[in-house]
Amino acid sequence: MGIERHLGQSFMATSISQVVGWARKYSLWPLPFATACCSIEFMSTMTSDFDIARFGAERPSFSPRQADLMLVLGTITYKMAPVMWKAYQTMAEPKWVICVGACASTGGMFDTYAVLQGIDRVIPVDMYVPGCPPRPEMILDALVKLQQKISKESINDPKYRDRVEYLNNALAPLSEPVANVKG
Amino acid sequence: MTNLKSRFANSFYHIEENRGMVVVQARKEHFLSLMKSLRDDPAFGFDVLMNLTGVDFLGKKETRFEMVYILLSSKTLSRIRVKVALAEDEHALSVIAIWKGANWPEREVYDLMGIYFDGHPLMERLIMPEGYIGHPLRKDFPIQGLGEDYLVESILRPVKNQAAPANQEEPTGNR
Numbered sequence: 342m343g344i345e346r347h348l349g350q351s352f353m354a355t356s357i358s359q360v361v362g363w364a365r366k367y368s369l370w371p372l373p374f375a376t377a378c379c380s381i382e383f384m385s386t387m388t389s390d391f392d393i394a395r396f397g398a399e400r401p402s403f404s405p406r407q408a409d410l411m412l413v414l415g416t417i418t419y420k421m422a423p424v425m426w427k428a429y430q431t432m433a434e435p436k437w438v439i440c441v442g443a444c445a446s447t448g449g450m451f452d453t454y455a456v457l458q459g460i461d462r463v464i465p466v467d468m469y470v471p472g473c474p475p476r477p478e479m480i481l482d483a484l485v486k487l488q489q490k491i492s493k494e495s496i497n498d499p500k501y502r503d504r505v506e507y508l509n510n511a512l513a514p515l516s517e518p519v520a521n522v523k524g
Numbered sequence: 525m526t527n528l529k530s531r532f533a534n535s536f537y538h539i540e541e542n543r544g545m546v547v548v549q550a551r552k553e554h555f556l557s558l559m560k561s562l563r564d565d566p567a568f569g570f571d572v573l574m575n576l577t578g579v580d581f582l583g584k585k586e587t588r589f590e591m592v593y594i595l596l597s598s599k600t601l602s603r604i605r606v607k608v609a610l611a612e613d614e615h616a617l618s619v620i621a622i623w624k625g626a627n628w629p630e631r632e633v634y635d636l637m638g639i640y641f642d643g644h645p646l647m648e649r650l651i652m653p654e655g656y657i658g659h660p661l662r663k664d665f666p667i668q669g670l671g672e673d674y675l676v677e678s679i680l681r682p683v684k685n686q687a688a689p690a691n692q693e694e695p696t697g698n699r
Contacts, residue, residue: 419653419672419675419676420652420653420675422675422676422679423676423679426679452667452668453667453668453669454658454660454665454666454667454668454669454670454672455652455660455669455672457676461681462676462680462681463676463679463680463681464681465681
């Protein structure tokens with residue numbers, strides 16, 4: 342993102358981080374990567390009864406390009422894992438992942454030949470929500486805790502500072518190394 | 525049932541009535557002509573292939589596999605079950621020329637049981653990912669799998685302070 346490069350070294354970096362963190366946390370547009378039952382709980386979280394809109398996350402986007410937050414809802418099989426990885430890589434920085442439910446966190450009750458035992462084997466996860474399925478209030482709780490985490494992020498965070506190094510090391514190895522990524 | 529017995533005397537081992545359905549334990553030799561007659565002959569008229577599955581009798585029977593076909597006659601609403609015993613590496617015969625709907629069920633049986641169908645236009649895996657090794661629904665296949673990391677090897681995240689995923693040898697489980 343441009344702001345880290347332009348204003349990251351200025352003397353107001355902490356104040357800018359606070360403003361940027363405030364803006365980012367209250368406008369998290371989710372990408373509901375909905376595979377199974379947990380997605381139904383997310384559907385009710387979006388309704389007026391539980392209302393995710395009051396946290397700013399009211400615009401779900403099924404296009405990764407327009408989303409900040411990937412919510413992995415449901416069982417991820419070995420066949421689906423590359424698809425989910427690709428959707429994560431397609432998202433633009435800054436991006437976060439909430440892993441909803443037992444199946445996405447650890448494979449859940451499906452300790453079988455077809456299920457990926459936890460999506461954190463493939464993508465970095467910021468929040469885990471236990472449950473099978475979790476109540477909508479639990480999903481909202483995860484969102485609130487993620488917002489607190491985001492507000493404390495500095496714009497000089499290493500994952501924003503050197504994207505090439507971050508993409509090559511912290512994330513999964515890509516098929517070819519990222520050469521020259523301009524923020 | 526007596527009709528069947530008289531007409532196809534050399535195509536089956538025995539016929540019985542089981543739970544209200546006629547069950548034919550068919551021989552493999554005249555299997556396709558038997559199925560074709562069951563569909564085309566007006567006396568039988570079983571024009572709908574309701575289901576076809578494979579059964580694994582590991583250790584319980586001499587011939588390991590059995591193909592089970594359930595046919596339905598849409599006119600009389602009667603059903604018939606046709607069973608064919610297959611040894612472990614024996615190929616089955618595809619009924620796709622008789623009922624087109626057998627296409628994907630036969631691929632599913634190949635994928636999960638390992639029974640190959642001769643005469644099928646596209647004998648490939650249907651459910652498991654490409655490049656999967658093994659046939660999961662066989663009785664000697666563990667439910668946890670044989671270690672499926674090779675399927676996602678290129679996208680596994682490197683775990684800090686440990687060897688890269690490509691070098692790890694995990695004989696059982698996929699943890």
